[in-house]
Amino acid sequence: MIKVSVVGAKGRMGGNVVNAVNDASDTELALALDAGDDLTRITPDNTDVAVEFTVPSVSLGNVLTLIGQGVDVVVGTTGWTDEKLDQVRAALAQAPRPNQSVFIAPNFAISAVLTDHFAGLAAKYFESAEVVEMHHPDKVDAPSGTAIHTAHTIADARKAAGLAPVPDATETDGGSRGQTVDGIHVHAVRLRGLNAHEEVLLGNPGEQLVIRSDCFDRGSFMPGVLLAVRKVSAHPGVTIGLNNLLDL
Ligand SMILES: NC(=O)c1ccc[n+]([C@@H]2O[C@H](COP(=O)([O-])OP(=O)(O)OC[C@H]3O[C@@H](n4cnc5c(N)ncnc54)[C@H](O)[C@@H]3O)[C@@H](O)[C@H]2O)c1
């Protein structure tokens, strides 16, 4: 049995992870902690893998503490930057156990991972590309971590193919063109009734390709979270993205 502790256990995602860990036949819940709890209660004696779903402002500190506690960590919280990832790598270099692992995914749903993957495959064939993400209005960050990741995926593919910047004659913009991430415009919608959705729009003269993921329920993320829990220890260091655990 894999012993799993959940950090952010009272949250929307954390609560679902607690249930998924309790329901799976090969995982058992160790500790379920939330804001104000002492994360140093998590130790290799009681925990193999800590799953972290909190808020972007506290996630780095939590992950650094968990690395120091000697456990592997699966992170679903968004807000990761290159600077934060460098701090995680530095902490892993000093970790108490050899070959400790941190796995971070902006999105654990297969539809979202494939949307990102297909966007990367398609990007070099299209002159224009934009990303629209649509989420529930209780989400604290915009644009979504998933949309930022997809924008980088598209931008990397365009650069590798030697494409020119996306065409855009806009001269006045009060914010309507969205945020530019790595040269790709990203738009965020917050609407009651939505959960987590992303559309990648790719355009050429006379044609359009739309790639869309709809996660109607947080249960959609749980198979990916459990996959990461099962595989994290086989990937020492920092791994980013569920695509690395799939046969894509
Ligand atoms: N990777 C994915 O597939 C995926 C899917 C959905 C959401 N998310 C991301 O997961 C994060 C959480 O989303 P949510 O909807 O569950 O948010 P939420 O607000 O429902 O839950 C966050 C929880 O973290 C707790 N918390 C705050 N500070 C803490 C601290 N210092 N230590 C421990 N717990 C603390 C809060 O009390 C709360 O219970 C967000 O960044 C969101 O974007 C990722």
Ligand SMILES: O=C(O)C1=N[C@H](C(=O)O)CCC1
């Ligand atoms: O509900 C959220 O919050 C989500 N956050 C992640 C993101 O920002 O990409 C994944 C989708 C749901």
